[in-house]
Amino acid sequence: xxHVVHALGNLTGLRRMGVAFLAGxxxxxxxxxxxxxxxxxxxxxxxxxxxxxxxARGGTNRRSLIAGAWTGWAFGxxxxxxxxxxxxxxxxxxxxxxxxxxxxxxTLMPAGLAFFFALAAALAGPLWRxxxxxxxxxxxxxxxxxxxxxxxxxxxxxNAPGYALTASEPMMQWASIFGLYSLTLLAVLxxxxxxxAWGLGLAGSLPPxxxxxxxxxxxxxxxxxxxWGKWRLLNAPESFVEGVSLRIVxxxxxxxxxxxxxxxxxIFQRLLEVSRAGKPGTRISGATHLIWPESALPFLxxxxxxxxxxxxxxxxxxxxxxxxxxxxxxxVDAATGLAKSREIFNSLFVLDDNAKILSRYDKVHLxxxxxxxxxxxxxxxxxxxQLVRQLGGFASGKxxxxxxxxxxxxxxxxxxxxxxxxxxIREPGTAxxxxxxxxxxxxxxxxxxxxxxxxxxxxxxxxxxLPLVRAANTGISAVVDPYGRIVARLPRGQAAAMxxxxxxxxxxxxxxxxxxxxxxxxxxxxxxxxxxxxNYWRTERF
Numbered sequence: 001x002x003h004v005v006h007a008l009g010n011l012t013g014l015r016r017m018g019v020a021f022l023a024g025x026x027x028x029x030x031x032x033x034x035x036x037x038x039x040x041x042x043x044x045x046x047x048x049x050x051x052x053x054x055x056a057r058g059g060t061n062r063r064s065l066i067a068g069a070w071t072g073w074a075f076g077x078x079x080x081x082x083x084x085x086x087x088x089x090x091x092x093x094x095x096x097x098x099x100x101x102x103x104x105x106x107t108l109m110p111a112g113l114a115f116f117f118a119l120a121a122a123l124a125g126p127l128w129r130x131x132x133x134x135x136x137x138x139x140x141x142x143x144x145x146x147x148x149x150x151x152x153x154x155x156x157x158x159n160a161p162g163y164a165l166t167a168s169e170p171m172m173q174w175a176s177i178f179g180l181y182s183l184t185l186l187a188v189l190x191x192x193x194x195x196x197a198w199g200l201g202l203a204g205s206l207p208p209x210x211x212x213x214x215x216x217x218x219x220x221x222x223x224x225x226x227x228w229g230k231w232r233l234l235n236a237p238e239s240f241v242e243g244v245s246l247r248i249v250x251x252x253x254x255x256x257x258x259x260x261x262x263x264x265x266x267i268f269q270r271l272l273e274v275s276r277a278g279k280p281g282t283r284i285s286g287a288t289h290l291i292w293p294e295s296a297l298p299f300l301x302x303x304x305x306x307x308x309x310x311x312x313x314x315x316x317x318x319x320x321x322x323x324x325x326x327x328x329x330x331x332v333d334a335a336t337g338l339a340k341s342r343e344i345f346n347s348l349f350v351l352d353d354n355a356k357i358l359s360r361y362d363k364v365h366l367x368x369x370x371x372x373x374x375x376x377x378x379x380x381x382x383x384x385x386q387l388v389r390q391l392g393g394f395a396s397g398k399x400x401x402x403x404x405x406x407x408x409x410x411x412x413x414x415x416x417x418x419x420x421x422x423x424x425i426r427e428p429g430t431a432x433x434x435x436x437x438x439x440x441x442x443x444x445x446x447x448x449x450x451x452x453x454x455x456x457x458x459x460x461x462x463x464x465x466l467p468l469v470r471a472a473n474t475g476i477s478a479v480v481d482p483y484g485r486i487v488a489r490l491p492r493g494q495a496a497a498m499x500x501x502x503x504x505x506x507x508x509x510x511x512x513x514x515x516x517x518x519x520x521x522x523x524x525x526x527x528x529x530x531x532x533x534x535n536y537w538r539t540e541r542f
Contacts, residue, residue: 001198008046009053009200016067017074020050024078024117031083031159032455033448035167040191047075048135048195051121055128056200065125072121076114083159084110086447113149113156120145127530131537132196132214136530139188140523146184147519150421154368157420159452161187166459170229172484175462176509180422181519185526186221193218202540214533236483240501241433244408246469247287249275250477251296252495255442264298268307271296272314274497283316287499289408290315292323293471294346294415294438301325301349302357312355320358320405321351324415324438327362329395343395348413348438350405359404361413362397365421402430408502409433412466416440419457423516425464433505435466440473446493450476458484463511467503482506 011019023043029036054068087109091102120141127137142161150157162183166172174183193215251270257263275290276282284290301307301323311321327347345362352358403413412425412432419437426432437457441450454476461468461480467487468480475492481503488500511518 002202005049005052005198006200008049009056011050011053016050016053016071020047020071020074021078023047023050024075024080025082027079027161028082028159030161030164030167031452032163033451037164037167037191040161040164040187041194044188044192045195047071048138048192049199050075051124051128051134051138052200054121055125055134060125060128065122068125069118069122073114073118075121076117077110079117079159080110080113081107083452084113086444086449089443089445089447089449116145116149117142119148127534129530129534129537130199130202130540131210131533132193133530133533133537134199135192135196135214136189136526136533138192139185140526140530142188143181143185143519143523143526147181150181150423154365155421157422158417158456160184163455163459164191165225166455166462166484168226168229169233169484170226172459172462173229173232174225175459175484176232176465176511178518178522179463179511179516180459181516182522185519185522189526190218190222206540210537233483233485236506238481238485238487239504241409241504243288244502245286245288245499246291246479246502247275247284247289247497247499248291248469248471248477248479248490249296249497250293250472250475250490250495252474252493253442254474255440258295258298258442267298268310270495272310274495275314277497283314284319285316288319289405290319290321291436291469291471292321292438293473293477294324294440295326296323296438296473297325299326300328302327308351308355311351312353315351315353315355317353318407319353320407321349321355322405322436322438323349323351324440325349327360345397346394346415347397348403348415348436350403352406358406361399361401361403361415363394363415363418364397364399364401365418365424366394366396367417400427400430401425402427402432403436409505411436411469413438417453419460420453422460422463425460426512432466434502435461435464435468437468437470438472439470441476442474450474450492454478458486463509465506465509465512467505469502479503 023046026039027043029039050071051068054064054071085106088102088106091099091105123141124137128134146160157180160180162180164187165174165183196214197211249271251274253267271292273280275284315321325347327345329343331343348361349357350359401412402410404410410432411434414435414437416439441453444450457468457470458480461482462484465482467482470478475490478489479487479500481487482505487503488498490496490498
């Protein structure tokens with residue numbers, strides 16, 4: 001084994017970066033849909049041994065920190081390129097307009113995100129010590145920069161390493177305690193553990209406890225977490241809200257057809273027919289709440305009275321429609337009373353059986369370059385457009401996310417990728433009973449993107465202790481209980497509807513009660529552990 005470690009540690013320049021890139025790319029196999037998390041027991045130690053070549057011999061100086069940063073950047077580039085290649089599909093929806101941007105998006109976005117791994121590798125450098133201390137240092141650094149990735153510049157916490165610990169339902173239960181960023185810290189501490197036993201120049205005659213003790217401790221932690229998760233699931237029988245029957249509609253509209261004016265009537269008719277279970281002209285039966293996906297209607301609902309009349313004709317007495325649709329708002333100058341601007345929102349509407357709008361939610365967290373452009377006016381003047389070809393882009397809503405509808409508990413409305421942000425679900429003083437995620441993953445075709453999106457949505461349900469109802473245009477539409485178990489789901493790429501009950505909430509989780517304080521305390525504790533390990537191994541050298 002020591003021969004492999006020396007071979008990796010002695011790599012330099014492009015060879016070191018090439019191996020780091022490959023290790024990062026293979027690490028994506030730990031994410032959905034493959035969930036091959038054991039690969040991280042290889043790729044994370046390889047990352048550590050490559051960094052040994054930067055920091056082990058000459059300590060940390062400007063040159064070694066730059067080498068470590070480039071090694072981290074290469075690892076991150078492989079990780080994000082392999083994990084986010086599917087975003088290129090969105091640029092082929094209107095290929096005649098956006099196809100030329102695809103190579104830039106597929107490469108530049110991963111290249112930019114990779115700088116968070118570069119920063120982590122550089123931050124870990126001054127703390128690099130023999131044995132497990134350097135593993136702990138890297139774990140703390142990656143967890144910190146992953147928190148930054150999830151929050152800086154509106155954030156994009158997609159495929160955080162912590163998701164590797166949610167591959168199975170028992171392990172997913174850890175999310176109810178720790179949340180995503182603490183899971184990321186634990187993931188690095190656990191999966192990089194084999195690197196604690198070997199390193200450049202490390203003595204070959206170490207006592208077994210000193211060489212393997214940390215690795216066995218991390219394996220015990222992994223096994224203990226799995227066992228606790230199994231116990232939690234065994235003691236969590238399914239329970240449903242009485243008097244609520246949801247009909248989730250998946251119309252399966254191809255993205256390239258969705259916004260063509262000539263298709264509006266046909267798309268609306270498909271929504272009605274799928275909602276009616278293929279029985280034209282009838283009212284729906286057996287459902288108290290009908291749910292349509294994000295931007296289900298390819299027109300402004302409030303300005304289309306014939307559509308509202310058709311919805312009223314379809315809904316039985318006492319039922320409710322919850323749907324995604326665009327909303328227009330005319331802003332008026334307070335001084336003159338004249339219209340000065342028009343904003344478009346990506347919204348969720350709640351309608352009663354007379355198609356009266358009871359409440360709405362405007363999407364707060366918009367997708368950069370998808371729903372709006374940073375420096376919108378400047379980039380539009382240069383000819384750029386966001387993928388949703390709305391001049392000026394969508395406007396960001398003000399909230400609140402807590403939404404009410406008749407005859408059902410209050411819920412948190414989350415449109416599209418708002419569901420991937422662990423710290424932006426509940427608002428202070430609110431007590432939602434379920435999560436509603438309306439989305440349209442048709443942009444990404446039959447790729448791994450929608451599968452990753454659904455896995456992250458399941459983890460939010462466990463973190464919050466709330467059931468998740470998800471309506472997606474082309475899939476994956478599903479209902480998930482507050483423990484991440486799938487109650488029902490529709491297959492991707494199929495126009496269909498399903499009737500399902502609403503699971504009951506599980507109550508406030510530890511993560512809900514303490515939030516990011518858990519991450520802060522765990523991070524500080526990790527630094528204390530690093531100090532203890534560094535002292536314990538101080539007589540050893542690389």
